[in-house]
Amino acid sequence: MDRRPFALNLPSLSLSLRVLFTGFLVVMGVGLIMSGVQIFLTHGMADGKLGVSKEDIVYSYYGDRSDSRLAAKLAGTMKDKANTADKAAIIRWVEEGSPQPEWGSSVQAVFAKNCVKCHGTIPGLADFRTYEGVTAFTEVDEGASVTALARVSHIHLFGIAFISFFLCGIFSLSVGLPTWLKAAAIGAPFVFQLMDITSWWLTKWYPDFAYMTMLGGFTYNASIGFMILTSLYQMWVMPWRGHTSMENTWTRLPPVNR
Numbered sequence: 001m002d003r004r005p006f007a008l009n010l011p012s013l014s015l016s017l018r019v020l021f022t023g024f025l026v027v028m029g030v031g032l033i034m035s036g037v038q039i040f041l042t043h044g045m046a047d048g049k050l051g052v053s054k055e056d057i058v059y060s061y062y063g064d065r066s067d068s069r070l071a072a073k074l075a076g077t078m079k080d081k082a083n084t085a086d087k088a089a090i091i092r093w094v095e096e097g098s099p100q101p102e103w104g105s106s107v108q109a110v111f112a113k114n115c116v117k118c119h120g121t122i123p124g125l126a127d128f129r130t131y132e133g134v135t136a137f138t139e140v141d142e143g144a145s146v147t148a149l150a151r152v153s154h155i156h157l158f159g160i161a162f163i164s165f166f167l168c169g170i171f172s173l174s175v176g177l178p179t180w181l182k183a184a185a186i187g188a189p190f191v192f193q194l195m196d197i198t199s200w201w202l203t204k205w206y207p208d209f210a211y212m213t214m215l216g217g218f219t220y221n222a223s224i225g226f227m228i229l230t231s232l233y234q235m236w237v238m239p240w241r242g243h244t245s246m247e248n249t250w251t252r253l254p255p256v257n258r
């Protein structure tokens with residue numbers, strides 16, 4: 001009978017299993033960096049300034065409720081398309097809740113005079129010949145819709161849970177860490193992922209929860225980064241330095257010499 005001791009842990013794995021795990025960890029690590037870049041460029045620019053801030057998250061989920069898109073454009077790229085009096089007339093009407101009777105009596109004429117030569121003739125541009133065409137832009141920006149949030153949430157929940165499961169599964173074979181630290185690191189991505197997604201929904205109604213989004217996202221990445229680096233170190237640097245371990249990581253029983 002084979003009496004050699006048996007230990008299941010990262011430094012003891014066969015070459016093929018280490019290559020398999022390493023491939024997964026490296027590609028996931030690159031994926032994390034890419035998602036960081038993407039968040040930086042989309043949400044990060046939401047307030048027009050580079051870098052992810054609380055305002056970016058608030059803009060993305062809660063929206064910019066101080067302004068309709070029409071008013072924002074009239075103060076922005078459409079600034080020179082009407083004189084001050086006409087712009088003021090449009091904005092006053094929007095602030096009153098864009099009432100339909102005033103549209104017919106006066107506001108339609110303002111749009112016809114200043115805007116319709118482009119908005120109504122150039123395909124692809126918003127059409128301002130009709131009341132409906134204009135009111136599509138008079139509502140305040142309420143950020144992400146519930147439909148969009150539900151879609152993104154469920155994709156994230158399923159996808160990220162899979163990734164976390166495999167990453168944490170590999171890390172569960174690591175040695176030399178206090179039991180509590182290892183268990184906490186393995187639980188962390190799941191807790192922080194739920195926290196991140198919960199915070200999107202809360203931010204949609206209460207902008208201050210944007211801090212929770214930042215905390216959830218940061219701690220998720222920190223815990224994953226810690227596990228990837230620890231696992232790579234134990235699979236390659238430890239055996240290379242001749243370090244071995246008799247820890248059986250997947251059982252609570254002490255190592256035995258059969």
Ligand code: HEC
Nearest residue numbers: 069070073074077078081082114115117118119125126137
């Ligand atoms: C000379 C042509 C022209 C005129 C006149 C013009 N616009 Fe525009 N408008 C554009 C173009 C081009 C865009 C798309 C580029 C951009 O958003 O700046 C645009 C975009 C917009 C948008 C954003 C629509 C969207 O789909 O996001 C709004 C709102 C808007 N214009 C309002 C107005 C109003 C109000 C007036 C009249 C006071 C006006 N525009 C007059 C050319 C024009």
